[in-house]
Amino acid sequence: MRTESEKILKLKYPAATVDTSGGKAIAISGGSLPRPVDVVPSHWHDTLDYQASELERDRGVYILDKKVPATLSNHPFLHIYRVNQQDASAAGGLKKAIRLCKNVKNDAIEDGKKIIFPSFDIASTMYHCDLAGLRVGAFYELAILAETQCFLDELYHNAEKAKSLWVPDGSRRIFDNTEKYEGLRTLSVEMDDLAKEVAKEQSNLLKFGGDPSLDDSRRVLNGALVGN
Known part of the structure; x- marks a missing residue:
């Protein structure tokens, strides 16, 4: 399936860059695509939990890590379910923070900077963000930026905490290699x-006061009203 997917994507997107070097995802960028896309070939895995509950969130998939090579179990629907729950608790602020991170990452890459921090892991990281801080964004939209910057900055300076975080479905730690953590640090600087x-x-x-501190910047963002 992985081999066929690589062939088909190269054929269907001749003007785009199809990067097949990744272990799990085929990365496509440029050409007619408005933003980079990761394609992850996979097949269904009906877990024991799914067979008992028949709830979509309990259904799993298997994906290939061709660098090992080995097939790995994954639970994307449980991930989505838990992120949705967390987003509801944050009054919609979590998904805004995740999208903000992805946009800043993509802009940085377009500027020639290297950020190896997959979208799945960005979402998993922000899942652990302070929900109260994100809820402020329901009234003061720029508070989303303030809280996102604050949380990424905390993880930048506290590698032990960052490397203790797990993905929402509990299957692995988020920062399971050095490249991802360095990607987080680069994204944090961009967000600053x-x-x-x-x-x-x-x-x-x-x-007009020179280079502002991050504390002062967050204070302003948390109280700024953005007009429609």
Whole structure:
């Protein structure tokens, strides 16, 4: 299935870059695609939990890691279910934070920076973000940026905490290799810069006061109202 998928994608997207070097995902970018896409060939695995509950969230899949090579069990629907639950508790702020991270990552890559931090792991990381901080974004939208920057900055400076975090379905730790953690650190720096620049747009005091601190930037973002 993996071999056939690589052939088909190269055939169907001749103008795009089809990167088949990844162990689990085939990465496609450029050409007619508005944003990078990861394709992960997989097949169903009806777990014992699924056979008992018949709930989609308990249904699993198997994917290939061709670098080992070995097939690995995965539970994407349980992941989605738990992220959705967490997002509801955050008044919709979690998914906004995840999308923000993905957009900042893609912009950085377009600028020539290297960030190896898969979308799945970005979502899994933000799953552990402070929900109260994200809920503020229901009224002050820029608070999403403030909380995201704060959490990534915390993980940047606390590798032990970062490497203790698990993906939502509990199948593995998020940062199971050095490249992902370095990707997180690069994304954190990008988010720092974005938070400062956006805060300066909201405050003349910061705009004309030199390089603002991250604390001051978050304070402004948490209280800024963005017009429609």
